[in-house]
Each structure stands twice: as structure tokens, then as C-alpha cells.
Amino acid sequence: MTACPPLICIVGPTASGKSAVAEEISLRIGGAVVSVDAMQVYTGMDIGTAKTPLVERRCALHMIDVCPITENYSVERFQSDARACIDRLRPEGTEPVLCGGTGLYLNAVIDEMDFASGYRGDDRREAYEGLARSEGPQAVYDLLMTRDPKSAAAIHPNNVRRVIRALELADEGKSYAASLTTLHDRATHYDARIFGLMLPREQLYRRIDARVDEMFNHGLVAEVERLRAQGLSTATTAGQAIGYKEILQMLEGTITCEEAREAIKVGTRRYAKRQISWFKHDGRVRWIDMEGSDPSEAASLIISEAHDDAL
Numbered sequence: 001m002t003a004c005p006p007l008i009c010i011v012g013p014t015a016s017g018k019s020a021v022a023e024e025i026s027l028r029i030g031g032a033v034v035s036v037d038a039m040q041v042y043t044g045m046d047i048g049t050a051k052t053p054l055v056e057r058r059c060a061l062h063m064i065d066v067c068p069i070t071e072n073y074s075v076e077r078f079q080s081d082a083r084a085c086i087d088r089l090r091p092e093g094t095e096p097v098l099c100g101g102t103g104l105y106l107n108a109v110i111d112e113m114d115f116a117s118g119y120r121g122d123d124r125r126e127a128y129e130g131l132a133r134s135e136g137p138q139a140v141y142d143l144l145m146t147r148d149p150k151s152a153a154a155i156h157p158n159n160v161r162r163v164i165r166a167l168e169l170a171d172e173g174k175s176y177a178a179s180l181t182t183l184h185d186r187a188t189h190y191d192a193r194i195f196g197l198m199l200p201r202e203q204l205y206r207r208i209d210a211r212v213d214e215m216f217n218h219g220l221v222a223e224v225e226r227l228r229a230q231g232l233s234t235a236t237t238a239g240q241a242i243g244y245k246e247i248l249q250m251l252e253g254t255i256t257c258e259e260a261r262e263a264i265k266v267g268t269r270r271y272a273k274r275q276i277s278w279f280k281h282d283g284r285v286r287w288i289d290m291e292g293s294d295p296s297e298a299a300s301l302i303i304s305e306a307h308d309d310a311l
Contacts, residue, residue, distance in 0.1 A: 004090055004095075004191070005095065005306070006190075006191045006192055006193045006306055007086070007096060007097075007098060007110065007190045007191065007192040007193070008025060008029075008095075008097050008098070008192075008193055008195070008302060008303075008306050009036070009097075009098040009099070009106060009110065009192050009193065009194040009195065010022040010025070010097065010098065010099045010100075010195055010197065010302070011036075011099075011100065011101060011103070011106060011194060011195070011196050011197070011279050011285065012101060012196045012197035012198060012275070012276075012279065013101060013197075013198075013199075013204060013271075013272035013273075013275040013276050014050070014101055014208065014211075014268060014271060014272050014275065015050075015204060015207040015208045015211050015268075015272070016197040016198065016199055016204065016207075016290060017197055017199075017290055017295060017298075018099050018100065018101065018197055019033070019050070019052050019099060020295035021099075021197060021295045021298045021299055021302070022097045022098075022099035023052070023057070023058055023059055023295075024295045024296055024298075024299035025097050025299045025302060025303060026059040026095075026097045027058060027059055028299060028303060029095050029097075029303065030093070030094065030095060031059070031094055031095035031096060031097050032059055032060035032061070032062060032089060032094050032095075032096060032097070033059060033060070033061045033062065033096075033097050033098075033099050034062045034063050034082060034085055034086060034089075034096045034097065034098050034099070035061060035062065035063045035064050035099060035100050036063070036082070036098050036099060036100030036101075036102055036105045036106045036109065037049065037064075037100040037101065037102050037105070038073075038075075038078075038102040038104075038105055039238065039241045040063070040064045040065075040100070041063065041064065041065070041066050041067045041073050041078065042065070042067055042068070042069050042073065042238045042241075043065040043066075043067065043068055043069065044065075044069060044223070044226070044227050044230070045069065045223075045227065045238060045241065045244065046223065047215050047218055047219060047220045047223045048215060048220055048223065048224070048241065048242075048243035048244050048247075049241065049243075050211065050215075051064055060094075062085050062089070062096075063078075063081065063082050063085055066081060069227055069230060069231060069232045069236065069238040069239075070230075070231040070232075070236060070238075071236075072161065072236065072237040073237065074161075075104055075105055075108050076108075078105050078108060078109070079105075079108040079109055079113065082105075082108075082109045083109060083189070086109070086190070098110070098192075101275045103275065103278035103279055103282070104278075106194075107186070107282075109189070109190070110188060110189055110190045110192040111186040111187065111188055111189055112186050112187040112188070112189050113186060124167075124168060124171060125164060125168065128140055128143075128164045128167055128168075129160075129164065131143070132160050132164070133235070137157060137158050137160045137163070137240070138157060140160060140163050140164060140167065141155075141157040141163050143167065144163050144166050144167050144170070147167065147170045148166060148167075148170045148175055148176070148177070150175065150177040151166045151169075151170070151175055151176035151177040152166070153177070154176065154177050155176070156271075156274070158240040158245065159240070160240070161237065162176075192284075193284075193286075193305070193306045194279075194282065194284050194285045194286065195285070195286050195287075195288055195302045195305075195306075196279050196285040196286065196287045196288065197287075197288050197290050197298065198276075198287050198288065198289055198290060199289075199290050199291055200291055203291065204272060205269050205272075208265060208268045208269055208272060209265050211268075212243075212261060212264050212265045212268060213261075215243065215264075216261060220243065220247060221247055221250075221257070224244055224247035224248060224251065225251065227244070228248065228251060232244065232248070233248065234248055234249075242264060242267045242268055242271055243264050243268075246260040246263045246264050246267070247260055286305065288301060288302065
């Protein structure tokens with residue numbers, strides 16, 4: 001049996017050009033793009049998650065639109081679904097190209113990672129969830145900041161499920177942050193080559209701001225209004241996504257449209273910084289400078305390096 005080539009993975013901060021590069025690589029190697037994005041899994045969340053529009057796709061795009069917005073999709077579920085997708089494509093002669101900026105989701109797919117089931121139904125979890133419902137996500141985050149500031153620094157304040165999980169670990173005398181230090185030392189599930197796309201910080205921020213403005217111009221508010229009618233709220237994981245949370249607040253009248261726009265820009269820039277930090281901690285990532293480079297040039301370089309490694 002012929003061995004499978006290494007999986008090519010395209011990572012990096014939001015707005016760095018990952019989708020265009022991954023699509024170009026897929027076209028050249030007869031592949032398909034497998035999204036590694038925690039929010040693109042939700043059906044209907046298109047504009048705010050920067051999914052490539054259907055009419056613009058030049059190759060198949062997998063692991064998007066796999067979960068209703070009213071469900072809370074987990075990294076455990078993504079691991080299972082994405083691996084099943086990869087293992088289905090390869091025997092068909094289609095080589096997957098993984099593409100996305102959710103570092104934990106990428107690691108869950110390509111590395112050996114087991115996930116604890118947690119304490120569903122446990123009194124402590126119910127208490128933490130009750131606190132989040134009654135006083136908001138910031139309340140449980142502030143509690144974690146008091147008990148384990150290092151772990152709090154590694155988690156977004158609006159990621160309530162992960163904040164609660166970190167609190168549960170703190171109850172056991174364990175640290176969520178400490179568990180992250182060994183995350184990139186795990187055995188591999190797939191032979192993979194990871195390429196990170198990078199832009200100068202100011203150029204990246206300009207692209208982020210322009211992308212947010214473009215989202216508004218292409219109907220982000222209408223998209224959130226439609227999803228809100230279908231059950232999207234800030235109480236759901238999907239409703240905490242950057243771009244959706246702020247528009248929901250706008251629709252509730254707590255902030256103006258311009259305040260929402262600026263909050264999305266600021267939140268996205270902060271998220272990009274966390275993405276860069278995550279991937280820089282993974283020594284396997286080979287960085288590609290995208291300043292002055294187009295997707296075609298980057299794709300050529302990546303395919304060449306991945307091919308040389310496989311020899």
C-alpha cells in the first residue's frame with residue numbers, strides 16, 4: 001500500500017490569507033480544503049466567520065456547516081468528525097489540506113489528544129454555569145483570574161466552557177495553563193507539515209479592519225438578525241463568536257452600530273495576537289512571509305517544501 005503524503009496544514013492569524021493559499025494548494029495537488037475553524041462549523045454563520053462564498057469556491061470545502069447554531073460544538077466532536085472526513089477523502093484520491101486559525105482544533109486532529117469528559121451534572125459545574133447565566137461570562141472569568149491567573153490569561157473571557165473547565169481543574173489542584181505547555185509534545189496521529197502565514201503587524205491590522213468593514217457592507221447585521229430569529233443568542237457558544245456577540249448586543253440596544261463595528265475590530269485584533277502566540281509556541285510551524293507575496297507564490301513554496309520533506 002502506498003503511504004499517504006504528509007498532511008499540509010495552513011495556519012496563522014485571521015486575515016493573513018490562509019483560505020486563498022490552501023485553495024491554491026488543493027487545486028494543484030488534486031485535494032480539498034478541510035476547515036480547522038471553531039466557528040465555521042456552525043450552519044448559517046457565513047459572513048462573520050469569513051467562509052469562502054459558495055460561488056467563489058474553486059475546490060471542495062469540508063468541516064463547515066456541520067452543526068446548528070443552537071448546539072454547542074466541542075473540540076472532542078471536531079476531532080472525531082474531522083478525522084473521519086480526512087480518512088474518507090484519502091481513499092477517494094483526494095488529499096486534504098487543513099486550513100484554519102483554531103490551534104487547539106488543529107492539534108486535536110493531527111496529534112494524539114484525549115479529552116476528559118468533565119463533570120456533566122456535577123454540582124460544581126452547575127454552580128459555575130449558573131453564575132455565568134446570572135452574572136455573565138465575565139463573572140466566571142474574574143473568578144478564574146483570582147484563582148489561577150495564568151490559566152485565565154490563556155483563555156478568552158467569553159469562552160465560558162473552557163473557563164469553567166479551568167475552574168474545575170483548579171478545584172482538583174491542577175492548572176489548565178500547565179496542561180497547555182505539553183500540548184505540542186504529544187505523539188502525532190497524522191504525519192503533518194504545518195505552514196504559518198505571517199504579515200507585519202500593522203499590515204495585518206489594516207486587513208482586519210478592512211475585512212470587518214467589508215462584512216458590514218455584505219450584510220453581517222442582516223445575517224445575525226436572521227440567525228437570532230433561529231435561536232442564536234449570547235448564551236450559546238456560537239453567539240459568543242467575535243462579530244456575532246457584538247451585533248447581538250447592538251440588536252438588544254446596549255451598544256450602537258458604530259460601537260459594535262469598533263468592538264469587532266478590536267476583538268479580532270486581540271484574537272489575531274492570541275493566534276500568533278499559539279502557533280509560535282509550536283516548533284513545527286514553518287513561517288511564510290506573505291508581505292509582497294501572493295497565494296500562488298506561497299502555494300508553490302509550501303508544496304515544494306512539503307514534497308522535499310516527504311522524500
